[in-house]
Amino acid sequence: xxxxxxxxxxxEQVARIGKAxxxxxxxxxxxxxxQGEKTVxxxxxELSADIKLTSAHLRVLKEARLVTFRREGKYIxxxxxxxxxxxxxxxxxxxxxxxxxxxxxxxxxxxxxPAKLSAVSREVLLEQAKRGEVCVIDVRPLNEYETAHLPFAxxxxxxxxxxxxxxxxxxLEIVAYCxxxxxxxxxxxxxxxxxxxxxxxxxxxxxxxWQAAGLPVEHLES
Amino acid sequence: xxxxxxxxxxxEQVARIGKAxxxxxxxxxxxxxxQGEKTVxxxxxELSADIKLTSAHLRVLKEARLVTFRREGKYIxxxxxxxxxxxxxxxxxxxxxxxxxxxxxxxxxxxxxPAKLSAVSREVLLEQAKRGEVCVIDVRPLNEYETAHLPFAxxxxxxxxxxxxxxxxxxLEIVAYCxxxxxxxxxxxxxxxxxxxxxxxxxxxxxxxWQAAGLPVEHLES
DNA sequence: GATACATTCTAACGACCATCGGAATGTATG
DNA sequence: CATACATTCCGATGGTCGTTAGAATGTATC
Numbered sequence: 001x002x003x004x005x006x007x008x009x010x011x012e013q014v015a016r017i018g019k020a021x022x023x024x025x026x027x028x029x030x031x032x033x034x035q036g037e038k039t040v041x042x043x044x045x046e047l048s049a050d051i052k053l054t055s056a057h058l059r060v061l062k063e064a065r066l067v068t069f070r071r072e073g074k075y076i077x078x079x080x081x082x083x084x085x086x087x088x089x090x091x092x093x094x095x096x097x098x099x100x101x102x103x104x105x106x107x108x109x110x111x112x113x114p115a116k117l118s119a120v121s122r123e124v125l126l127e128q129a130k131r132g133e134v135c136v137i138d139v140r141p142l143n144e145y146e147t148a149h150l151p152f153a154x155x156x157x158x159x160x161x162x163x164x165x166x167x168x169x170x171x172l173e174i175v176a177y178c179x180x181x182x183x184x185x186x187x188x189x190x191x192x193x194x195x196x197x198x199x200x201x202x203x204x205x206x207x208x209x210w211q212a213a214g215l216p217v218e219h220l221e222s
Numbered sequence: 223x224x225x226x227x228x229x230x231x232x233x234e235q236v237a238r239i240g241k242a243x244x245x246x247x248x249x250x251x252x253x254x255x256x257q258g259e260k261t262v263x264x265x266x267x268e269l270s271a272d273i274k275l276t277s278a279h280l281r282v283l284k285e286a287r288l289v290t291f292r293r294e295g296k297y298i299x300x301x302x303x304x305x306x307x308x309x310x311x312x313x314x315x316x317x318x319x320x321x322x323x324x325x326x327x328x329x330x331x332x333x334x335x336p337a338k339l340s341a342v343s344r345e346v347l348l349e350q351a352k353r354g355e356v357c358v359i360d361v362r363p364l365n366e367y368e369t370a371h372l373p374f375a376x377x378x379x380x381x382x383x384x385x386x387x388x389x390x391x392x393x394l395e396i397v398a399y400c401x402x403x404x405x406x407x408x409x410x411x412x413x414x415x416x417x418x419x420x421x422x423x424x425x426x427x428x429x430x431x432w433q434a435a436g437l438p439v440e441h442l443e444s
Numbered sequence: 445g446a447t448a449c450a451t452t453c454t455a456a457c458g459a460c461c462a463t464c465g466g467a468a469t470g471t472a473t474g
Numbered sequence: 475c476a477t478a479c480a481t482t483c484c485g486a487t488g489g490t491c492g493t494t495a496g497a498a499t500g501t502a503t504c
Contacts, residue, residue, distance in 0.1 A: 003406055004270050006328070006332065006406075007250065007404060008246060009328055010325065010328060010329070010332075010404045011246035011247070011249045011250045011253075011404065012246040013318055013322050013324055013325035013328070014246070014249050014314055014315050014318040014325070015243075015244055015245055015246040015249055016318065016322065017243075017314055017317055017318045017321075017322075018240060018242075018243035018244040018245070018249065018314060019240075019244040019491095020240075021237075021239075021240035021243065021244070022237055022240040022241040022243070022244040022491095023237055023240070023491090023492080024230060024233035024234040024236070024237040025233070025492090027233045027236050027237055027240065028229065028233045031233075039450085039451095040450070040451060040452095041450070041451090048226050050493095050494085051450075051451070051452095052451085052452085052493085052494075052495085053492080053493065053494080055450095055451060055452060055453095056452090056492080056493080056494095057492090059452080059453095060491095064321075064322075065321035065322055066317075066321065071451095071500085071501085073450095073501070073502070074448095074449060074450055074451090074500090074501055074502060075450065075451090075501095076450075076451060076452090081321050082320065082321065084316065084317050084320055085317060085321075087313065088313050088314065088317045091309065091310050091313045092236055092239055092240060092310065093236050094306065095239055095288075095306050095307060095310045096235055096236040096238065096239045098304065098306055099239075099286075099287035099288065099303050099304065099307075100235050100238065100239075100286075100287055102235055103232065103235035103236070106228070106231055106232060106235070107232070110228065110232075182229060182232045182233070184225055241461095245461090245462080247462090261480085261481095262480070262481060262482095263480070263481090271463095272463095272464085273480075273481070273482095274463085274464070274465085274481085274482085275462080275463060275464080276481095277480095277481060277482060277483095278462075278463080278464095278482090279462090281482080281483095282461095293470085293471085293481095295471070295472065295480095296470090296471055296472060296478095296479060296480055296481090297471095297480065297481090298480075298481060298482090
């Protein structure tokens with residue numbers, strides 16, 4: 001009866017993916033890489049970890065074939081092995097949100113001002129954006145916007161908002177989004193713009209969540 | 223800057239799910255529980271592991287809130303904490319199949335006779351089954367069929383096939399399915415029926431895969 | 445070709461995990 | 475109430491993992 005051996009082998013392979021996803025640091029790396037390719041240096045600084053540790057974690061992700069890398073001059077650039085990997089990350093997070101009370105509560109407290117959360121559904125927001133009834137801004141760094149962004153969104157990195165206020169309409173509601181529910185960039189943007197008197201809200205979705213919900217995203221035509 | 227602390231907390235919670243999914247035995251448990259609730263004893267024998275070890279793994283799954291349990295007389299019955307957990311398992315397996323060559327190849331060799339794999343799409347199969355052009359049989363144990371099964375499928379546990387041959391049409395193509403791509407029950411059924419001269423094929427999908435693809439499944443109205 | 449830099453590789457240590465044996469818990473049965 | 479049974483809890487052991495420090499690799503620059 002070597003069916004057992006065969007099954008062990010199969011489940012063991014899937015467990016390689018599970019193991020890769022069993023460390024908070026590595027999950028954060030996946031979340032970051034879902035926004036676009038990045039150098040080890042960038043990833044390390046986003047993680048607040050040193051480069052050696054980051055490299056070690058990337059190695060594990062690489063061995064699980066969840067990420068690939070290429071060399072570009074002095075830098076090595078990592079990216080997700082496929083969009084299904086971003087989907088898996090979203091799925092993991094959603095299951096965690098659904099079943100882990102601790103996470104649900106932490107998330108609830110995370111949004112600085114819950115009243116600033118957009119109340120409309122994804123589909124309605126998409127329609128409003130299409131008709132120009134709201135101004136959707138992507139507050140992530142530009143290169144992440146260029147990799148993929150929500151339809152009708154314009155790039156407005158949080159670091160540049162102050163300088164580029166003139167580009168924002170004062171009569172429209174502004175809706176900010178960033179990397180996803182665990183990202184605080186859109187909170188910063190909301191605080192900043194609200195202080196300037198703008199009508200501004202945020203959504204929790206990032207590009208991966210939007211895409212996982214079956215909605216379209218835009219890529220930069222290259 | 224305690225944003226770091228907050229993020230660490232969030233990713234750590236998700237990592238609880240990843241850790242639970244990082245062991246082959248636990249993944250097999252999830253796969254089994256996706257078919258329906260089961261006692262520890264049943265799970266242990268399906269796993270070919272002893273009860274203590276099975277119990278220990280179930281404990282981990284329980285602490286990650288992926289499964290719940292209830293007592294019924296002498297037995298303790300485990301079940302998945304939600305259908306999203308089955309979806310996560312499918313997603314994990316799909317990512318593994320997509321990116322891990324070893325798994326792709328092992329799966330390729332697993333189906334005893336590749337010619338016996340149904341070539342039609344899920345949607346087409348569903349149509350054919352609805353019109354009675356094929357006979358879809360669910361070769362899992364009856365209680366798993368009762369928990370959920372493919373539309374138009376009839377229950378025909380592999381252990382009973384020999385005895386119930388009279389119930390099967392000899393003029394129609396028979397399509398067998400079981401727990402999913404890692405399950406060998408449908409292979410057994412195909413071998414058995416092919417030897418008796420039936421026209422028989424199998425599909426790799428189980429109920430979870432079918433559901434994850436957005437197709438309907440039937441539950442027993444209770 | 446020497447130097448600077450980004451990154452990986454190697455080695456090592458402590459923490460955690462899978463597994464197993466034995467004791468304990470809780471439920472049904474006689 | 476004693477016994478059988480299913481399951482969990484506790485403790486021990488060996489292996490694996492995260493993390494850190496130091497050496498090595500490969501690329502660009504002067």
